[in-house]
Amino acid sequence: MGDVKLVTKTIRTDVLIIGGGTAGCYAAIRLGEASVGRILLVEKANIRRSGCLAAGVNALNAYISKGHVPRDYVEYARTDGEGIVREDLLLTMSERLNHVTEDLEKRGLVILKDEKGEYVTRGWRNVKINGENIKPLLAEGVEAQKKVEVLNHVNITDLKTKEVDGEKRVIGAVGFSVREPYVYEIQAEAVLMATGGAAGLYRPNNPGFSRHKMWYSPFNTGAGFAMGFEAGAEMTTFENRFVALRCKDTIAPTGTIAQGVGAKQVNARGEVYETTYGITTPQRIYGTVEENRKGNGPCYLDTKGITKTAEEDLLKAYLNMAPAQTLKWIESGKGPSDEGVEIEGTEPYVVGGHTASGFWVDTNRMTTIPGLFAAGDVAGGSPQKYVTGALAEGEIAAESIVRYLREKGRKKVAADFFSQEKAYARHFAAEDSGYTWQDLEEAMQKVMDEYAGGIATDYRYNESRLALAKEKIRGLQELIREAPAGDMFDLLHIYEVRERLTVCRILIEHLLARKETRWHIFGENADHPKKSEEFEIYVNSRLEKGKIQILRRPLVKGESYEHQDP
Amino acid sequence: MSIRIHKESCIGCGRCIEACPGNLIGLMEGKAKILIPEDCWGCTSCLKECPVGAVAYYLGADMGGRGAVMSIEKEKEIYHWKIHMPKGEIKVISVNRKNANQY
Structure with missing residues (x-):
């Protein structure tokens, strides 16, 4: 449809960070300080004002005030999450909440203090701030790092993996510029996924002109979930959706x-x-x-x-x-x-900074794919992260990446040509099918709203409705593959809908698998309206030979967790 | 809710285009323009980046908008939020960025 000639650019880096929001920026700062070689941060907008903090933030909701200890925060999150949380992840995060808060203040964030110079808290875990400029402050921190290069306005769409010494590991990622006809093929020794959660899956409160006036950033499409899932990474607790008042x-x-x-x-x-x-x-x-x-x-x-x-x-x-x-x-x-x-x-979202949905990671925040790490709203098991928890996770992931690169050694993987260009070019060559990305996005939101527990049904769903949702989402997945693009901006939107459809597919399987109602509103299972002891487990999933496999994993207790075969 | 950019006052510097988290602003004949008004999140990043106060924020009719628009005039640490009411009245709320929220 569009007359666009794509040109491929190849980049080699040591660490690739996908997503320049809260966790991604902070990890970039810490990696820049650690001398691990070249770091490339790729962001689909501009890190100065991108991700869910683009508009600013009204308070820091995760802080340990005097008289409390990190364990208290773990217990608070465990109670709120009805037990389906990871103790190791919550504890390692909670131990860093205060130190990252103090670091933010040093970077220029205004925090309300009393006459003794102590932070004024609202409750025991919330500090009062002026968070209007929090994102520019983080961006300035990144820009001050000489070894960090930032690639703004580039949208990453797929991870690349390869068998190395008998194990599949991540070797890079591919994407495109949202403005110019450039395809990027990026090779990296380690990759940090920090793309945030997923909004826009369900029909929103304002479905018309103000369709993007939603709680979570409408530009956070769950890209990281989709990319990780397609590459074979294990996901956890998607059924623990988040709804805001x-x-x-x-x-x-x-x-x-x-x-x-x-x-x-x-x-x-x-x-x-x-x-x-x-x-x-x-x-x-x-x-x-x-x-x-x-x-x-x-x-x-x-x-x-x-x-x-x-x-x-x-x-x-x-x-x-x-x-x-x-x-x-x-x-x-x-x-x-x-x-x-x-x-x-609001309509439901999938967001690991508030509830426990996301990548299944070990205590070091490495996913089940060696070399691929996750932090912030895209990482699961650790709810109630908010801003400071996302910073803490960015820092933990950065330290783990430094160790990973030292321990694993840097094996040069053969410089494969990823040949992504064709996949993007097909949308420019596609005949006008009569269905635009906008039509398909609207159709997806309608399906999810009516059949997968949206606002229309007061967040209720049952097996019959979910079966219909599954079938309809699959149909839309086929249509989006053929969607026509006129320019790079269209291509961005097509890929955003594609990512959302993948997230919907994972979410539906998770909703089907948890045959109980554990979290009112976040999931009202009409077939199983009560909580069941049988479901004091994690519902995990991963893609195997094109099919979604559900894994039931026992609750992780203790301060550390290493990946284990199911 | 969305934004409008005044053609007369826009100097075409491109700062709003760079800042928009949705890549929603483009340059047309030297002036910034929102490409898909329905896809604005209302984050006001463009209002804060604009050096000449050319960006105006308004509520869609579906959110209760009745014709008022809001823009920012910057003065050092202070943002003067100017709300232009439909009948011409202007209300100003000044926020010092060095002050924390009281709530």
Whole structure:
């Protein structure tokens, strides 16, 4: 369809980092300091403002305040995750939370302190900041590293692996420029996957013009999950989806209002319902869904009557993290002191920084493919990471990569020509099939919403619906292979839909495999509405000879875990 | 919700094009333009990068937008967020970037 002549560029590096968000940038800084040779960081946008922190962040939600220890954080995450977490990963992460927070402050992040110079905490694990410029600060840290090269606006689509001494290991990756007709074939000794989680799988709260006004970055498509899965890496706990409770329409955070000014959740009759259902995130959403089902909606955070000073502080706080909410308050002429803030649950996401979905890694954050590491929202087993946990994981992965390169030695793998060009070129040569990437994305979101437990069914699903979802997603996977592209921007979108469809396919298998309801809202299995002891295991998956195999793994206890055959 | 870039004030410097996390802004005849307005996340990175305040942020009608637009005027550590109401009134909220959120 498009008249695009592709040109291939080949790059050799020692370490390739895919994704320049929170974890990727921090790993690049640490690797740059460690002298391991050349480091290449590839990002599909620009690391200054990319990934889920593009808009800034309102607080650091993972910090160990005085009187608490890292073990407390492990227990908090274990309780919240109903036991399906990895103790080794949570502990190694928690031990670094405070040190990375202090490092962020040294890099210029504004953190609120009291008169004694101590951080002011909200609860025992949350520090107050101005996080509007957190991403530029991390990018400046990367740019200061002489051995780190950054390739912005290049989208990586596939990992390359090869048998070396009887084991399959990663030898590089391929991708393309989102602007110019360049294909990149990158050879590397070690690869860190740091692409973030997956948004845009389900029909969003605002399905029309504001379709991208969602909680998680709509540009995070689950590319890392898809690439790793296709290369044969094991994945874990995708069925532990994440749903956020947000301000209606603007999808702005609610924690700032609930905890900041102490607003309670009330229904249309003014009855406080949070005391009935509980106040963990899923309970807050569950209560809201239930009240709506009973006909008691809409539901609100009851801010009516807060002081004008509190209102002004809220207007400013939201400008730093979710400006749409401030604009909505001003534009409607009614601020939070005049009326409550309507709330709703979002569509489900797959995101390892909040719940436990992602790559199955060992304590060093190496995946089941030797040489391939994972950190941040793409890595599983370790929920409640938030920003500081992603930094901690980036640092752990960087240290592990340094050790890996030293121990393994650097075997030069034959410089194979990856010949990726053809795979991309077929989209430019494709006849107009009548289906654009936009059509296919919309179709995927509809299928997931209706058949795989989206907003339409109050997050409920059953085996019959999931079977239909599976069949329909497979059909869309065939169509996306033939989707026509006119330019590199189209090609980017086609690959994003392709990645999302792969994530949907994995997710459906995981939802089918966990025959219980462990996490309300995150997964409401209508066939098995109760929690079952039989499922105190990890549900893992991997691709074997073109088929998804489900693996049941026993819970990992203790401070360290090495990969084992299932 | 999305953005609009004022043709008259845009100087074509390309900073917003570089910054957009969705690669959504392109250069047309020397001026920046959003390519797919529906795909804007509303992160305001482009407003913060623009040196001349040419980028305006607005809510889609499906989110309750009624014609107001918001832009940023930078003054050292302060962001002056200017909200232009449909009837011409301008409201300004100034945020010092050195101050942490109170909540």
